[in-house]
Amino acid sequence: MKRPKSLVSLFFLLPALILMVPFVIYPVFKTIYLSFFFGDEFVGLENYKNVLLSSDIVNLERFPTNSPPWGALVHNVVWIVIHLPVTVFLGLGIALLLRKKEVKGSSIVKSIVFLGMVIPMIVGGLIIRFLFEEGAGVVPAIFKALGIERLAITWTAYPQTALFAAILGSIWIWTGFSMLMYSAGLASIPRDYYEAALIDGASRFQIFKNVTWPLLKPITIVIVAMTLLWDLKIFDIVYVATGGGPGGASMVLALQMWDYFARALNYNYAAVVAVLLTTLTIIPALWLIRRRE
Amino acid sequence: MDIPKYKLRKYIVSTSIAWFLGLIWLIPFIGVLMASIRPYTEIVGGWWHFSPFTITLKNFVNAFNHPMFPISEGLKNSLIIAIPSTIIPLLVAALAAYAFARYSFPIKHYLFAFIIFLMALPQQMTIVPLYFLLRNLHLLNKFQGLILVHSAWGLAWIIFFMRNYFSMLPTDVEEAAKIDGASDFKIFYKIVLPMALPGLISAAILQFTWVWSDFFLALVFLQNPEKYVATQRLPLLRGQYFVDWGVLTAASIMVLLVPLLVYALFQKYYISGMIGWSTEK
Numbered sequence: 154m155k156r157p158k159s160l161v162s163l164f165f166l167l168p169a170l171i172l173m174v175p176f177v178i179y180p181v182f183k184t185i186y187l188s189f190f191f192g193d194e195f196v197g198l199e200n201y202k203n204v205l206l207s208s209d210i211v212n213l214e215r216f217p218t219n220s221p222p223w224g225a226l227v228h229n230v231v232w233i234v235i236h237l238p239v240t241v242f243l244g245l246g247i248a249l250l251l252r253k254k255e256v257k258g259s260s261i262v263k264s265i266v267f268l269g270m271v272i273p274m275i276v277g278g279l280i281i282r283f284l285f286e287e288g289a290g291v292v293p294a295i296f297k298a299l300g301i302e303r304l305a306i307t308w309t310a311y312p313q314t315a316l317f318a319a320i321l322g323s324i325w326i327w328t329g330f331s332m333l334m335y336s337a338g339l340a341s342i343p344r345d346y347y348e349a350a351l352i353d354g355a356s357r358f359q360i361f362k363n364v365t366w367p368l369l370k371p372i373t374i375v376i377v378a379m380t381l382l383w384d385l386k387i388f389d390i391v392y393v394a395t396g397g398g399p400g401g402a403s404m405v406l407a408l409q410m411w412d413y414f415a416r417a418l419n420y421n422y423a424a425v426v427a428v429l430l431t432t433l434t435i436i437p438a439l440w441l442i443r444r445r446e
Numbered sequence: 447m448d449i450p451k452y453k454l455r456k457y458i459v460s461t462s463i464a465w466f467l468g469l470i471w472l473i474p475f476i477g478v479l480m481a482s483i484r485p486y487t488e489i490v491g492g493w494w495h496f497s498p499f500t501i502t503l504k505n506f507v508n509a510f511n512h513p514m515f516p517i518s519e520g521l522k523n524s525l526i527i528a529i530p531s532t533i534i535p536l537l538v539a540a541l542a543a544y545a546f547a548r549y550s551f552p553i554k555h556y557l558f559a560f561i562i563f564l565m566a567l568p569q570q571m572t573i574v575p576l577y578f579l580l581r582n583l584h585l586l587n588k589f590q591g592l593i594l595v596h597s598a599w600g601l602a603w604i605i606f607f608m609r610n611y612f613s614m615l616p617t618d619v620e621e622a623a624k625i626d627g628a629s630d631f632k633i634f635y636k637i638v639l640p641m642a643l644p645g646l647i648s649a650a651i652l653q654f655t656w657v658w659s660d661f662f663l664a665l666v667f668l669q670n671p672e673k674y675v676a677t678q679r680l681p682l683l684r685g686q687y688f689v690d691w692g693v694l695t696a697a698s699i700m701v702l703l704v705p706l707l708v709y710a711l712f713q714k715y716y717i718s719g720m721i722g723w724s725t726e727k
Contacts, residue, residue, distance in 0.1 A: 158630075161630050162545040162551045164631075165634075168537075168541055168542070169538050169542035169601050172534075172535075172594070172598040172601060173598055173601055173602075175579065175598075176576065176579075176598030176599075177567075177598050177599065177602070178564075179575065179579075180572035180573075181572055183575035184572065184575055187575070250460060250463060253460050255457040255461065256460045256461050256464045258461070258464070262465060262467065262468035265471050265472050266468065268471070268472075268475065271716075272659075272705060272706065273658065273659030273661070273701060274659060274661065275659070275661040275681065275701075276677075279695075280475075282689075283478065283691060283695070284477070286689070286691075288490055288492065289481070289691055290477075291473060291474075291492075328471075333717065333720060382566055385568070388570075389661045407568060407570050410570040414573065424574055427571045427573075427574070431570075435566070438566030442559050
């Protein structure tokens with residue numbers, strides 16, 4: 154039922170446009186505009202050059218042999234390289250395990266793993282800090298018991314470990330998302346497919362490879378795109394768990410933007426980092442848009 | 447009933463792995479609970495030591511009435527902001543989503559693609575100009591300003607979500623009402639909105655939870671300590687000379703209890719919202 158009435162639809166769209174134009178759309182273009190200025194002076198791409206060449210954003214001299222800081226952009230990339238595959242496959246594994254009929258209490262386990270997604274991220278960040286604190290925290294205590302003294306420390310206080318504490322904590326939080334999405338995806342696969350495959354004598358691995366995995370592909374694309382967005386936009390966790398430190402060792406783009414904006418009061422550099430961050434988020438966003446067509 | 451041996455083994459192995467994973471995921475929460483109900487001296491060497499084991503509510507009282515940043519005030523402020531920031535975008539987005547689901551108009555597809563793009567937009571992309579805009583409108587440090595920003599930011603995903611929901615609804619009742627001469631707006635609020643109630647509840651729950659959990663926008667737009675929302679107060683309760691985990695964890699529990707209750711009470715809607723928001727119907 155498509156009713157081609159432009160005027161009526163304008164009436165329906167108007168309140169949304171009244172809110173979105175000044176508070177979302179105008180600021181986006183204004184930020185791009187600001188990124189080409191320094192104070193009141195138009196400087197072209199000068200800001201981009203300064204920001205991208207600064208060690209705040211990319212500091213490859215230390216990467217990867219020395220400990221971080223490697224620059225906020227590199228930290229985001231490291232985050233993606235570790236966090237994306239781990240959460241996607243861990244979520245899939247848990248979803249597959251909990252789908253089995255013989256697992257008792259699977260819905261309780263599912264709720265527990267999903268809990269990280271329910272709590273405010275700022276609380277998640279505090280919990281990460283607590284987990285990795287020497288004395289009060291579980292993780293250093295485990296490494297101490299294992300005799301690995303190098304990791305029996307307050308992770309968030311050392312440049313070698315701060316970034317990885319945040320990434321590990323983020324795995325704890327985000328795996329619930331991928332598990333939930335895969336559980337829903339698995340539940341939507343018709344049972345007959347499996348029965349047919351079993352009659353044909355397919356092994357469990359063959360069934361997974363030829364039936365389950367291909368049918369989950371659309372879901373996997375969504376999970377990967379959403380996880381990429383999460384990895385790029387990460388802010389609260391880092392703000393409260395490590396503050397980006399020590400010495401920038403766990404700094405990420407979103408936090409660096411806020412740093413330029415609120416601490417250095419350099420609105421133009423802040424705008425440059427914001428544009429950079431948005432440019433990167435366009436990749437998964439386009440992926441999601443294209444999937445609709 | 448006779449259970450074959452190999453089945454029993456499979457049952458034990460799968461169930462143990464599942465519960466072991468569940469336990470790993472639960473441990474951080476158990477730690478938080480332990481730290482919140484015990485005195486600082488008992489958890490500073492590890493909350494997993496149980497002698498002595500003293501239960502106290504002092505941490506909760508201290509966090510609630512903190513001399514600098516009482517979490518009680520923060521919870522109140524969070525609520526004052528989260529309720530209108532849920533209702534306004536829900537109504538506004540439902541209208542827009544209906545236009546996307548039922549009408550055709552010029553540039554519709556481009557506009558919708560743009561809205562999906564806005565869903566992916568980092569908040570960082572808008573805050574510098576927004577900060578100055580709100581300052582010029584005298585809305586900085588005011589709840590109204592933050593409510594407007596939250597409402598505008600919620601629109602993109604709620605439009606996307608509700609448009610998917612409306613597209614799934616059967617249209618014959620609407621068509622019948624149309625023949626009877628009902629106006630477009632009347633059809634919308636008398637027929638479509640009631641039918642879409644489960645979708646509206648899902649969207650409301652997620653939007654409420656996200657606004658409640660927001661930290662970044664509050665950090666930028668509320669700079670007056672009395673106005674601070676609950677999430678904003680949390681990192682400030684650290685303690686002067688050491689990290690006071692007792693007060694921090696007690697305050698954390700009070701802040702996370704609200705979204706947790708919402709999740710527990712509306713689990714069905716919460717989950718279908720999560721799935722519907724990020725995928726395609």
